Amino acid sequence: MIKGISKIRNLGVYDNYTKPAGIKEFGVKNLIYGWNYSGKTTLSRLFAQLESKTTNTDLSGSSFTIETDEGPITEKNFTQTNQTVRVFNSDFIRDNLNFAGQSFKPILLLGKESEEAQKKLDHCEDLSKRTQEKLRGFTKEASEIESDFSSAKTSAAANIKKTLGLVEAYTATHLSRDITTISNLEDSQLQNEDKFRGDLKLSLTSDSERPITVEKIAIYPSIDELHKDAVALLALTPNLANTIEHLAENPLIEGWVEKGLPIHSGKDKCEFCGGDLSKHRLAELQAHFSKDLADHKRKVDDLYKRIKAAKVSITLPREVEFNPHFRDKFRETVVSLSGAIETFNIAMEMLAADVQQKIDAPFKIQEPTVLPEGIAQAIIDAVSAVNQVIDDNNQIAFNFTKAKQDAIKRAKLHLVQVFIDEQAKVGREAKVERLMVKQDRLNRFAAIVEQECDKLRAIISHAQLGREDINTRLISMLGGEAVQINVVPEGGQEQFQLIRKNGRPAKNLSDGEKTAIAFSYFLTKLKELKPEKFKDTIVYIDDPISSLDANHIFQVTAAIREFFFHQVQNNGNLEWTTICKQLFVSTHNFEFLSLLREVKPDSQKKAPLYLIKRIKLLGSSLEDMPVSLSRYASEYHFLFEVIYRFHEAPDKTDHEVLMLLPNAVRRFVELYTYSRLPGVSKETVDQRAETLFGKEKAKRILKVFHYFSHANSIDRLTGNNELIFDVEHAVNDLLSAIRSEDPLHWEALIQAVSVE
Structure with missing residues (x-):
């Protein structure tokens, strides 16, 4: 030890x-x-x-x-x-791992090789092979369906382009985009036959056939008022006081006499027979043809003329003036209008005939023929239908380019919808869906089989055991999407390689990923030592949590x-x-x-x-952890101790005291000001210090430590002895501010660094 x-x-x-x-x-x-x-x-x-x-x-x-x-x-x-020693540090990472996607040394852990494991692996691999063959069959079938669908799309796209006379390209790719567009719409894009035929005609209309505007027609048929007048007039008869009965009963004779009476005015001989014409007879005849009869005949004649004048005649636009898109509709509405006019004019003729009979027999009470219902309205409705076609035609004439584009779009989507419906009839999507279900089920089975194969290989392969151990640790540290270790053959030997979840070599790893991978590799590599050997091993781990x-x-x-x-x-x-x-x-x-x-x-x-x-430029010291660090679960007290030791030191130029000071002051001020002003996380330490200490004092405290902090502090301190005086004053300002403005906090800090 x-x-x-x-x-x-x-x-x-x-x-x-x-x-x-x-x-x-x-x-x-x-x-x-x-x-x-x-x-x-x-x-x-x-x-x-x-x-x-x-x-x-x-x-x-x-x-x-x-x-x-x-x-x-x-x-x-x-x-x-x-002594058996194992060390984890940056040198270990550099010498053992490759983070550029290349292979590196495997970890060889002892497995339990056995014939039974190999037999199971052989069976498992055979099952995996047959599963993959079945999957390839499904893939081939799906490919054939997709190939047929692709050919159908190509053919349909060509047909759409030809049918619509499209100048621009329209391929299977364009058709696929339109299929996607329709799939996002709620309604079918199929049109009725007339609408599609009209859009198709407009789509094929060339710019040279651009339609012109057509004048609308105007007809105001009137028969009800005339019929009403006829009913009233045909029921009237002239005053019969001086009526000659023979003439009244013989309208032809009456008419003949009436026409000849003016010729015989002032004469005493009859121009027809040459016989004598008495004045008495002339007076009787003149009395018969009284003013009342004349007025009556005049009214009947006027009515007859009005009826004749009310007959409808119209000059229609020529069919060729219309866009081909509207010609069939125009022709159809004209037929309706012509029929309505013919019916109307027949009724007029019948009414005129009734009035003519009155003219021929003014003393006879008559009743005109009853009119068919709605014959005038039928003309009005038919005219409205014709004018609607004219309006539609004119609308296209006014905005031909856009109307044509819209028609092409509607017709194209109609044809695409026809294609979609035809594919639905042959059940392509259902077939693909069934294949996908089968493939998914078989893929899950294949994954299970492959996992079992991996387990069996791991029993046989030492490298596989190491791989599994590292991967388990990586998933624990980085989650399910973690980079994984894969075993790859290289030069007849097994090697490790880092891969992403998609199976591709892992490159551009984050620092955190590199740290997790390296430390997992190190821990697993320790397992190469047998338990009794590991029990006698000294392990040194340097910063395994970087990034x-x-x-x-x-x-x-x-x-x-x-x-x-x-x-x-x-x-x-x-x-x-x-x-x-x-x-x-x-x-x-x-x-x-x-x-x-x-x-x-x-x-x-x-x-x-x-x-x-x-403690100096080329001087570091290993010592017991100070009470200010070991007593508390925070480095805050230690930072204060470093500052306080400098404050109390008789020699402010002592490198051991100075070495930690710049970083300690800067970090201490960050923690202290944030604890006092935690509300605004985006504020800098300088802004918080200005709020607590005032702008001038805060600048005095922090300026010198911003300059001296970080790794180059010793170089700057040793080369700037004249600035030590500023450091001392900055520390004095900091401690004085805390002591005066925050006495309870100050006392707690002094007590913390004073406890031994």
Whole structure:
């Protein structure tokens, strides 16, 4: 067992380290805390030399003395030491893993080889082979269906292009897009035959056949009023007081006499027979043809003329004036209109004939023929139908390009819908769906078979066992989508390769993934040691949680607890100890350190705590963890102790005091101001400090530490001794502000760093 490190010379940042007086001996669990660049990795490389039994070329020329219970190990005899050591650090990751997608060394774990396992594997692989053949058959059948569908789409697309006379390309790809479009619509895109035929005609109409606007027609048929007048007039007769009965009963004679009466005015001889014409007879005749009769005949004649004039005649647009899209509809509406006009005009003729009879026999009461119902409205409706066709035609004439495009779109979707419906009839989708169900079921079975094959191979293959162990850890750390290890043959040997879930080599890994993979690999590789050998092994782990979030830090801690610790019987009691001989863990993460401290054993003797810190440019020190760190589960007290020690130090230029100061002040101010002003997470430490200390004092406190903080602080401090005075004043300002503005907090901090 390693008990301590007496000295280190010329080893990285350990220029001249000597074991501090009173430092605790190493126990079975050793936790080492230190900020970045403090010397943790360099210390791990010292342990790595004990593992490899060779000198690290980067550390050549160094000397060291390591105390063990079997005597000291030095740079002169470490190659002969019988200590078994395993180290996890950045060098281990570099030498063992490949994060660029290439293969790397496998971990060979002992399996249980047996003929029975091989027999089962042979059967399993045969079953897998037959399953894959069946899957290939399904794939072929699905491919044939898809090929037929593809050919049908190609043919349908060509037909659509030809049918619509499309100039632009329309291929199976375009058809597929239109099928997708229709599938997202609620209604079928099928049109009735007339609508589709009309859209098709418009689609095929060339620009040279662009329709012209057509004048609408206007007809105002009127028969009801005329019929009403006829009913009234045909029922009237002239005054019969001076009527000559013979004439009234003989309308032809009456008409003949009426026409000849003016010729005989003032004459005494009859122009027809030459006989005497008495004045008395002329007076009788003139009395017969009275004003009342004349008025009556005039009204009847006027009605007759009105009826004749009311007959409907119309000049229709020529059919050729219409877009071909509307010609059939125009022809159809014209037939209806012509029929309505003919019916109307026949009724007019009948009414005129009735009036003519009245003209011929004015003293005879007559009744006109009853009119058919709605003959005028029929004309009005027919005219409206014709005008609607004209409006539709004119609308296209006004906006021909868009109307044609819309018609092409509707006609195209109609034809695509026809194609979809035809495919539905042949049951393509149902066949594909049934095949997919079968394939899915068989794929699940194939996966189960392959898993069983992997298990059997793992029994036979040492590398497979290592792969499974690492993959289990990766899933635990990174989840189900984690990068996995695959075993690949290379040069007749098995190698490891990192793959993604899709089976492709894993490249461009995140830092967190690299850390999880590397640490899982390291833990699994430890299993190459037989249990009795591992029990005598010293393990050093350097920062296994780099770039991992808080949740993964818990998982790494759990993995370490499970892998390295167990309970043993000691004098009848169960006590916690390490499974290996000793465990060293170094980290810069205080949260991780706190979690490891909770892992038993946790006594100071079995689980001592250490601090590595830089005390000068090439000087780091390993010492017992200060009370301010070991007493509390926070580095806040330690940060304050560093600042307070500088404040109290008589020599402010002491490098050991100065080394931690810039980062300590900056981090302390961040934590202190955030605890006082936690409300706005986006505010910077400078903004919070200005709020608490005032702009001038905050700038004085932080400016110098912003300049000196981070890894180059020693270089700047050693090269700027004239600025030490500013550092001292900044610390004084900070502590004075807390003491005066926050006395309770100040007293608690002083008490915390004063407890020994």
